[in-house]
Amino acid sequence: MAPKLKFQTPTGIHDILPEDQPYFQKIYSVVDEIASYYGFDRIDIPILEDAQLYEKGTGATTDIVEKQMYVLKTKGGDFLALRPEFTPGIARAHIQHGMIALPQPVKLYTTGPLFRYEHPQAGRYRQFHQVDFEVFGEQSPSIDAQIIQIFYAILSELKFSHLIIEVNSIGDYQCRPYYKKVLSGFFRSRQNSLCVDCRRRLKINPLRILDCKEEKCKRVRSQAPQIIDHLCEECKNHFKSLLEFLDEADIPYHLDPYLVRGLDYYTKTVFEVFSDKIAVPQPESGEENQEPVRNALAGGGRYDALVKLYGGKDTPASGAAAGVERIVSLMKQMGTVSLKVQQPKIFLAQLGDLAKKKSLKLMEEFRRANILVAESLGRDSLRSQLGRADKLHVEYTLILGQKEVLENSIVIRKMDTGEQATVSLDKAVEEVKRRLKK
């Protein structure tokens, strides 16, 4: 067993090791491509924001803010939070940079790390990454449908099949207060059958009881009045046309009347995307004794009141985010995506100090010519260098020894036949290019 290190990553926080990088890169390249196709511009916002941004926007009594936010007091006495989600920061940037004056809608996307002090378990980390898309200045349900379509497209490109999209409408500031009253009345009469958390939720926000994962609360919930039956005309029409857009676009969805999502700012549309594949807990992440869980891959919705709440102009908005680690973990399990790691076709072997020195310059010449060359500059023996070239299955090995350096030449060895030719060192790149083309 490896000796225990004095320093380890904090609980729930992981390194992304070289072997996982191709998965992240693949996801980000698909995201960049789809974002550009749908006219989204990239924005990067800071990791630290004023803690009040989340208290006011995400909601002071939400789990994310109340239980999971990392807040620090700066030496100057300000309270800053490590961003637990992207939407509030992007809405803040939209106002701060006067994006309301830009042609509408303003479409923005980003990727990066987020932080939530979660109870670590399979698929739930304290530092994780999201890809996030937001649209400002468009109230049409077609934009909600486009956001769903984008996440469906990203996951389909990554070879996820059988995706399940759960959608619901949670109404707006006109119809939700009345529904909340009806719901409160219903749950109050069944308080004794609810878990402790839900009894507390009943006082703060009864909608969150619909989200509870406890079996006893789910049993009570199954009898609860549904918001769909209490939507105002405007919300009902919005939801109806969203579903029509999804039908038209051949995006499969389920209606989930209990989907509310735990954030305060949502209005009308909410959705989550699941895979029918279930992530198997990874022992290397300390998840070994855990049950497989069905976690959402992405989630989002409309938030028409957030920009105004932050002091901006009345700006309808809609957005969503997907969890990168969850996608990576299922990609690994499925093994269906081919991850292109560029393989070198050339190996450069050198013998002696002079040759080593020349090698650095030669490597740079090959880089400029866009030819990937592997090397083992630290090794001295030709045998061990050729052994490495063999392992890499390169087509050619270039051999630069003392004699070659003095004669300003280099040997090109074809690895499968052992055939060798000596060419001028100045022509090495050109000669390799010619041979690779054959």
Ligand code: AMP
């Ligand atoms: P949310 O911002 O909570 O709507 O989450 C959007 C997506 O981010 C989820 O569907 C997950 O894929 C991912 N996600 C959220 N929280 C975590 C976490 N603690 N660890 C890993 N992924 C997460």
